[in-house]
Amino acid sequence: MxxxxxxxxxxxxxxxxxxxxxxxxxxxxxxxxxxxxxxxxxxxxxxxxxxxxxxxxxxxxxxxxxxxxxxxxxxxxxxxxxxxxxxxxxxxxxxxPHEADIWLFDQKLVEGRTADLAFAADLYRDDILAGEAIPDGPGEWFGPYQSRYQQKAQQLVERLSLALSGAGLKAETACEGLAERLLASDPTAEAAHRALMRIHALRGHENAALRQFELCRATLQKHLGMEPEAQTKSLAASVQSRERGGYNQTESPHNSALPPQSCQDPARRHDRPSVAVMPFDNLGGTDDEYFVDGVVEEITAALSRVRDFFVIARQSAFTYKGRFVDVREVGRELGVNYAVEGTVRRGGDRLRISVQLVDAETRTQLWSERYEGAIEDVFEFQDRIAAQVAGAIHPAIRGAEIELAKRKPPASLRAYDLVLRAYPNLWGRRKDTNNQAIELLQKAIAIDPTYGRAHALLAWCHASSASYLWTEHPNPELEEALVAVEAAGAISDDPTALAAAGAAMSMCGDQDRATTFIEKALTLDPNNAWAWARYGWIAIYMGEDTRATERFQRAMTLSPMDPLAFNMRLGMATSLAKAGSLTQAIAIAREVIAGHPDIIMSYRYLAAWSAMSGDLEAARWAAQKLLAAQPGFTINQYRSLPFFRHLPTWADQVAEALRQAGLPDR
Missing domain, CATH: 1.10.10.10 (Winged helix-like DNA-binding domain superfamily/Winged helix DNA-binding domain)
Known part of the structure; x- marks a missing residue:
């Protein structure tokens, strides 16, 4: 190195x-x-x-x-x-990768074994470029990197301290050293205080652990005017109970090495919302207990792959099993914003599972669903429920977070809040909302130039502006989309950003690169409905209509109430139209228009497919609606969009159909 x-x-x-x-x-x-x-x-x-x-x-x-x-x-x-x-x-x-400490540090965090975490802890001597004289201009550039790695170091000290039981002296020493270095630069770093508390308790020094807690409390009060987090207080209470009653186990919610996603600080302190999947109530016999626990474990694992929120480890959530608990208590003790609750009941040869998502502070139910299946399909049923719950909860939590961001005063908005505010305007409905999204994303990038997701979503907005013909000059918008994808930089661990970048590249005509982005997103989060939908459009643009139909169906199953559901349905209709099923395609287009008359692209599709089927009256009606909303629409402009690049025959058929509908060539 x-x-x-x-x-x-x-x-x-x-x-x-x-x-x-x-x-x-x-x-x-x-x-x-x-x-x-x-x-x-x-x-x-x-x-x-x-x-x-x-x-x-x-x-x-x-x-x-x-x-x-x-x-x-x-x-x-x-x-x-x-x-x-x-x-x-x-x-x-x-x-x-072995030439730079920062690259090795990231690599060891990903590998995630206790020895790897200890190695990473030893690498973190202090903050990036600590002690270096950096002028103001470069200082602004390095600032987001320094903040990001400070946060990674705090997450690391938490993860490593939770994995120390039986790990050996070397890992323990590495963790202790990192905690002390973090506190030297930031005395309010609660993750470091907790790590030292756990180390003291592991060594049998409960009094030292409690003194560390009191130091943490006093420091937070002095510097921030606040109390320790619920997680820190819970740890102190656990240590105190051992000190008083001789309780000789390690901290029960965390007595084994946990997955990386489950060992970070509670998300209230950071930018991501947090969720706990609670043990489901078994309303049947004891024979169903294994299945109930399996469902919860699968849902927890599925949600943990969604990088938009932090998921509490199963070990912590299962400490509540077998007793009634108020969801507010769960929120306070685990430091989570949301809780997933459920029941399982066997009736004859059927199983019924009810699931709901609840706001842990207000007790408001944000989403609920019920699933039924045959007992003989129990394990397939379990996997399907996990996938569907993850797919549905993702937009539900995002929607709740968007509402919170809307209520914040403008002066307190961060880059994260601005991206949340942009979300409702992202979904290809209208030119004005798309422009609002662009403005909000540009503000987020001004605050944090390295915010990869903001750049990737900005690429999607520019590509949408071109593809939906909200501009008279699509090519500059496509160029802006490509620039934004490149500016997104390191988004390899963010499925949402990868899906956005893939969508933008697909609409820019580069289906190979788009596929790389989308497949990476689905590797990280197999239940990402948007990624499946964009995977469907890629299949359409590559002439793979059967695959497109399967992918759109997967997307709609995962997130039937998705804000992009109309786009998924129009994608399904396009694959049907290309396969010759024009009647079905036209029916879907009419349904989308009835539910969303402001989505102009629907009229474009309906005009073409109706003309292809011989219904010129319906085609001309749709064409008039299209021209009323987009007076500058021309067939040549539409035909020249890059996503037609691999479909010259189909593009010519569409162009001829639009002529029959009465739309102008130029």
């Missing part, structure tokens, strides 16, 4: 000698390239961030000199372990 960013900036040559670049800016540019990784950075953005206020020509020239300075130490060659690559637009650092 020759590059260290955690705790300062240290670079060594292959011979072990320290490397000193000619200027401070060269060093900071090198650090920026390390943080960007293999995706690299656009030269324009680097020049603007590191030489603000200078002219474009001067800042670009300064950047060229800095890159040349770096290349003197790391020349490009066939046997070079580290080198700079790029072109006129971008520049990137190419190196093995």
């Amino acid at each position: 020759r590059i260290r960013l955690l705790g300062g900036l240290e670079i060594t040559s292959p011979e072990g000698a320290p490397i000193r670049f000619a200027t401070r800016k060269s060093s900071l540019i090198f650090a920026a390239l390390v943080l960007a990784g293999s995706r690299g950075l656009r030269r324009e953005l680097l020049a603007e961030a590191f030489w603000p206020g200078r002219g474009d020509l001067q800042s670009r020239n300064s950047l060229r000199q800095a890159v040349a300075d770096i290349r003197r130490w790391f020349p490009n060659g066939s046997d070079a372990a580290i080198f700079v690559e790029g072109d006129q637009e971008t520049v990137a650092l190419a190196a093995s």
Whole structure:
């Protein structure tokens, strides 16, 4: 390892000698390239961030000199372990993952074994570039990275401390050291206080653990004027009960190594909402108990793959099994915003499962559903319920979070809140709402330029503007979409951002790259309805109509009340129309128009399919509705959209049908 960013900036040559670049800016540019990784950075953005206020020509020239300075130490060659690559637009650092501490740190977090977490803890000497003198311009650029890795370190100390039982002295020492370093830079870091409490308790020093809790309480009161989180108080109560009553087990909700998603701080402290899947009530006999627990476990696992919210581990939620508990108590003790509750009943050869999502603070029911199936299909039934519950809860929680964001005063809005406010305007209904979404996403990006999801959703909005012909000049919008996808950067762990980027690339005509994004999203979250819907559109654009039908059906099953349900249905109708089932396609288009008369694309489809079926009266009616909403619509403009690239024959058929409906060529 020759590059260290955690705790300062240290670079060594292959011979072990320290490397000193000619200027401070060269060093900071090198650090920026390390943080960007293999995706690299656009030269324009680097020049603007590191030489603000200078002219474009001067800042670009300064950047060229800095890159040349770096290349003197790391020349490009066939046997070079580290080198700079790029072109006129971008520049990137190419190196093995083992060359930089920050890359190794991320890799070990993903691998997630206790030994890996301990290794990562030792790597985290301090914050990124700690102690380095950074001017204001570059300081704003590095700020989001520093915040992100501070948060990762706090999540790491929590995860590692929860996995220490039986892990050995080395992991324990690594965890203790990380906790102490975190508290040295931020005395209010509750995750670090909790880690030290657990370590003291593990060593049998309950009094030391309780003293750590009192120190945490006093520090929070002094610096923030607040009490410790419910999770910290619960841990203190657990330690106190052992200290008084000789309770000799480790902290019961966390007595084994937990999955990475389940060991972070409660989401109230961070940006993601949080949810606990409670033990379901078994209304049948004891023989059904294994199935009831299995359903809860599968739902918890399915929800844990959704990166939009934090899911409490099954071990914690199951401490409530067998007793009545108020959902508000669950919210306070586990630090969650939402709870999933349910019942299971056997009747003859049938099983009935009821599930509901509840706001843990207000006790309001946000969503509910009932599922029935045959007992002989018990395990398939269990998997299906888990998938459908995950698919339905995702938009339900998002909707609740959007309402919360709407009630916040403008002065307190963060990038996360702005993205939430943009969500209702994202779904391709109207030009004005799409423009509102673009404005909100641009504000989010101004606050956090590295917010990958905001960039990816912005790409979707620009691509929608072109594809729905909300602009007289689609090509510039498509170019903006491509720029936004590139600016999204590292979104490889965010299914929603991947789905948005894939959707944008698909509408820009690059189905191969779109497929890569969408398949990655579905690997991370197999129950992501939007990703399945966009996967369906990709199949349409590639001429794979049978696959398209299957994918749209999967999307609609997962999220029947989805805000994009109309788009899924029109996708299904398009696959049917291409397969020759025009009557069914027309029926779906009419249903969508009846429910959503403001969705203009529906008239475009209805005009074409009606003309193809010989119903020119209906085709001309739909064409008139289309022109009333989009007076500038032309067949040539529509025919030139890039998603027709792989479908020249079908595009020609659609164009001819639209002519028959009375729409203008130019």
